Amino acid sequence: MGRFWSLLFLSVPVIGVLTFVCAMGNLWPMSGGSFSFPADHWLPVNVSENGAVIDRLFMFILGLTGVIFVATGIALFFFLWKYDAEKNAEPVKFTHGSHALEIVWSVLPAAILLFIAIYQMNAWADAKLRRPTETIGTTEVPKRPLVEVTGRQFEWRLRYAGEDGEIGTPDDLYTVNELHIPVDEEIVIAIKSEDVLHSFFLPNLRIKQDIVPGMKQFVWFRANQTGTFDVVCAELCGWGHYKMRGRMTIESREKFDVWLDKQIEEQERSEFTPKAGDEDE
């Protein structure tokens, strides 16, 4: 039976790696069967610049951990196979350990881990620390948000600056769950919550930020592809959490301006009344 158990443990790295290969290449063997997994079980399409950096980091860590996963898995299999008491007559190696080995397998992982830690700092800083700036007059100030997103149970309320380019003035445009973003521009979005925690998750931009009531926060990105994508709430916000769903349209600046003008026009036509709960603070 020792042989059987060894092979069972060998199947872990083998099937483990194959599963990831299938996911990356849509190669599920059961396609057509009762569990035909449709395509796209891997990272969703990325449409942002920092997102590409995050994806590369993900793949880098996947490769690195994959090597360790396979190496340790095979070592485990090999020892189980070789030192099975039923098959192996060799006396046990009576040893309590090895200083040299302990040092090797402490220093090596430490170096790798430290490398990963330092290597990723830049991407983190780009995502969370280095908010884009703009120049007003002669001073450089943090770039003003294009839109303010307010999470509430269970919808996304959006507020675009009107003519004056400032959010929080009477000419603001209000929409619900429908986010429009111009492509190829540095975009800053202000996010806040009026009730509980939510999390503003844009899978295709690799953006996620919990929204904390009482705090005003910002996310920023530069989208480099047009299309329509999901806006997801990723932090439990109550029974309706699953349906707190928005859509994001990334489009050219011209189309965006046309959309914005049209929305403002419609809003004015239907008498300008801010929706409940959206009074200025």
Place this chain on the structure above:
Amino acid sequence: MSSTIVDAHAGEHAHRGGVGAFISKYVFSRDHKIIGLQFLFSTLLWFLVGGLLALGIRIQLAWPWEGMPVIGPMLFAGEGGQISPEFYTTLFTMHATVMIFFVIIPILAGAFGNYLIPLMIGADDMAFPTLNMLSYWFMWPAFALIGMSFFFPPYGAGGGWTSYPPLSAVWEAAPGSHWPQTLWLLGVTCVGISSMLGSVNYMTTIIQMRAPGMTMFRLPMTIWAMFITAILQAFALPVLTAAGFMQLLDRVAGTGFFVPEGLVVNNSIAASGGGQPLLWQHLFWFYSHPAVYIMILPAMGMVSDIISCFSRKPLFGYKPMVFSISGIAGLGFIVWGHHMFVSGMNPILGMTFMVATMMIALPSAVKVFNWLGTIWGGRLYFTTPMLFSLSFVSMFIIGGLSGIFMAATPVDIFIHDTYFIVAHFHYVLFTGTAMAVFGAIYFWFPKMFGRMMNEQLGKLHFFLTFVFMNGTFYLMHILGARGFPRRLADPYDYETFSNLQPMNQFITICAIGMVASQIIFAGNFIYSMFWGPTVGRNPWRANGLEWTAPSPPGHGNFDFQPIVYRGPYEYGSPEVDTDYYPQTQPPPDGIEPTGKSEHTDH
């Protein structure tokens, strides 16, 4: 020394009789072994409850709104057996709560800690037997409170096991969660008291009550792990308890510790304000990250003992193992912020937590290498406990490596709150800790009941569990790579996740298989308890002190005064002809007692 205490105990019971004697012996017992078994039985029953709650979650994810078979119509006749979205939040909240607070923590510390610590260090009981009894009986108010919370419509607390405010602190935020959430907080507080009483006891016992010759560096890894775990509990728990009371006050007295002003919840203005939701997260994770290690270190300790025994070879790198456990515990206090990378916490602080988190992977890696070193060059016996322990190692590698993804802050932005996280902690806690617990049950069962569990059934149980659990949890990494979020009652309306339903169905079927496989275990356990073949003191030919006591040990544990001559891992020692060398066996004539100056360790 031990015999006088045996007598004292015997005298204490002699003057009672009949029902009173039964109650003091088996119900309000102060014997660590009875208390350990009480913990074991209670936690195994809750394990079943937690598993069924998990199936509820899985069924909803596989076939949303189609309802639970059999139990669904009984529970929600009104909705045609459908799981309501409110009940879905209750399902995952209670699944986690039950598994963490009623199963993993109490089964490791309460059941195995209680049962094994005095036996493995050669003591006749715990330092504070009454405290010990109370630590078990404080679980019952917790069972009652959390059990009650199910009976308040709409069916229980639904704020997640992390209970993040304002959702959990403001009554209006989760309609219907009024009483359940409050009861939940009180229940968790009772678990905290129980753990605290236990940990004080474990620390004192391990420091004070070791048998002659049992130096700290002759302790089995199980005991080292229990010792470090007890320290973690003692230092981290007060913070959770304080935070729990603050949230309780927020709920019932409107103190607003965690509630900022100006909230409009459910179209009504939430009262007070002046608080900070992030404060709760800091306090909560200050306990709950160390709790992650409370939930794995004892498993690591027990696995080390089992692997060494069935490799018939000394544990590789005993001292590095001890230092890594201590290192994990020390670093474990400064990494809690890795749960909060995208919470809105200062991103620079996030970097600090990231570096500490990366570093905590190091002692875990050292442990894995040392387990592999132990197996290398041994004579391996594939018994059921060994198989479960090997699977702990194999699975812990996966759980450890997937942790590096989320420690990397930019990657965590994407995978935070997705199924990647769910995969990660189930690999650590289920395929890791729970496997170690099964291994430990099969290993120490003969000591506990004087009878063996059936090996063939044990191996079948292992095989089925191993296959189904990987079928269940491994694909969750793939879901997570897609960005599939946790805690969504119906995720398939999102375009990005609309194609993931078949994979979720596959996972659910594996999960059902996994739960069903436990019937074999339950049957084996109950049958063997009464009708298994009886065994002597040391059926596994193991070295530990517990194997020199009778099976099961009587009141006071040892029928002789154990004296310890060496560490617990002297398997295959050239000093003796047998392939094991019990800690209490005096060295043969002419050989200096080894281990006097710890040089057996290297």
